Amino acid sequence: MMETVHTHGVWxxxxxxxxxxxxxKLWLFVTHMGDPKAAFLLHFPMVYYVNRRTGIAVVWVAAISEWLNLVFKWMLFGERPFWWVGESRLFIENPPQVQQFPATCETGPGSPSGHAMVTGGVWWVMASALASFLRSRTRSRLLTAVPYLLYLLVMVAVGLSRIFILAHFPHQxxxxSLTGFxxxxxxxxxxxxWRxxxxxxxxxMGLLVGALLxxxxxxxLGVDLSWSIALAKRWCSQSxxxxxxTAPFSSLTRDCGAMLGLGLAQFWKPGGWTLPWVPRALCLALSSLALYHVNRVPLPTSPPFLFYSLYFIRFALLPQVVMVFVPGFVHLLTAKNKKD
Incomplete structure (x- = not known):
């Protein structure tokens, strides 16, 4: 049965x-926006400066959703199209005319889709918050429905982009998407x-120790959890x-780092700073610039433990930048201007 499902997915x-x-280019952009990293690097700062609770919810939902996605992938052993086409040997006489892309060759198992799962959770948080705001301000059912229609559009676009680049089968x-929702x-x-x-x-610690255990x-029990990495290396068209x-432990260290960073940010400055809209816009610009450069810093890939440790630190710093460092700096600037 799964052979049939996979075959129809390839076609x-x-x-x-x-x-x-x-x-x-549009599909590659959409799949980039649906990357779990985008929840921390893009969606979090954009939402946080509009509504603090929703911004925190984005990190909270992204971290737990991606962690659960890792657990599901370890237990479900999902194939990915870009390696299954070659491994199945069903297309020797009639090979599909498909191509790979730079975002295709992820090394973790394929089921369920992490892009769809994290996007489903994070975008629901943002869509429901916007819908609640519109409902309270306009009392219009039509305007209240717009965020949910946008949510469906985003989910369909992200799902199709993952199928387009051969990263996932449709059922994944x-x-x-359903699990993320x-x-x-x-x-x-x-x-x-306020925790x-x-x-x-x-x-x-619970996420880290639970995944390691x-x-x-x-x-x-004899399960080889590195099987997908070997297949990805074998069938990826560009090494x-x-x-x-994209390795499973990268998502684990990302989620654990973001969770600890969220706690530290609220510990340093409980409640955050109350800033008018113009300083908030400045915070968003500075935070986006800072996160862009933090994410661009190359990390050594050998030994892997060093990479994972630095990757953990990187994502633990992100909430500090968005919630503490940049707003504190802007607060000092605006306070000085008012005093002058």
Whole structure:
């Protein structure tokens, strides 16, 4: 049955590539915007300076959703189209006319889609917050429905982009989207806006230790959790497209770092700074610039433990930049101007 599902998924990817290849740059942009890293680097600062609680919710939902996605991938052993086409040996006589892209060759298992799952959770938080705002201000059902229609459009676009680049089969996108939606609805009611630092330390350690224990347990049972990495390296058309930041442990260290960083940011400055809209816009510009350069800093990939440690620190710093450093700097500037 899964062979049939995978086969039809490959033909769908082929049809999508043939029919929309002129929109290649658009698909690559959409898949980039759906990357779990984008939740921390792009969506978080944009939302935080509009509404503090929703910004915190973005980090909270992104971290837990991506962690659960890692656990599901370890347990479900999902194939990816770009390697399954070669491994299955079903297309020797009639190979599909498909191509790979720089974002294709992710090294983790494919089921469910992490892009769809994290996007489903994070964008639900943002869409529901905007819908609540519009409902309270306009009382218009039509305007209130707009954020939810945008949510559906984003989910469809991200899902199709993942199929287009051969990163996922359609059923992996669907399951990831539905799971992300459910997590977004559930976790949006448990946003840790005023929690103490130890709450985040415990969550950080719980995510890290829980994943490591599961990894050790599965390895002890004879499960080879590096199987997908070997297949990705074997079937990726360009070796330089294999990146360590797509490995399963990269998502784990990213989520744990962001969780600890969120706690530290609220510990240093509980409640944050109250800034008018113009200083907030300045904060957004400075934060975006800072996160862009922080993310561009190259990290050594050998030994892997050093990379993961530095990757953890990088994402632990992100909430500090957005919630503490930049707003504090802008607050000092605006306070000085008022005094003058």
């Amino acid at each position: 769908m990817a082929e049809a999508l590539q043939k029919g929309t290849i002129e929109y290649e 996108v669907v399951t990831g 459910a997590l977004g609805v559930a976790l949006n009611h448990t946003v840790p806006e 103490p630092l130890m709450f985040f330390v415990r969550w950080c 599961l990894h050790v347990g599965l390895e002890h 330089e497209w294999i990146r360590l930041d």
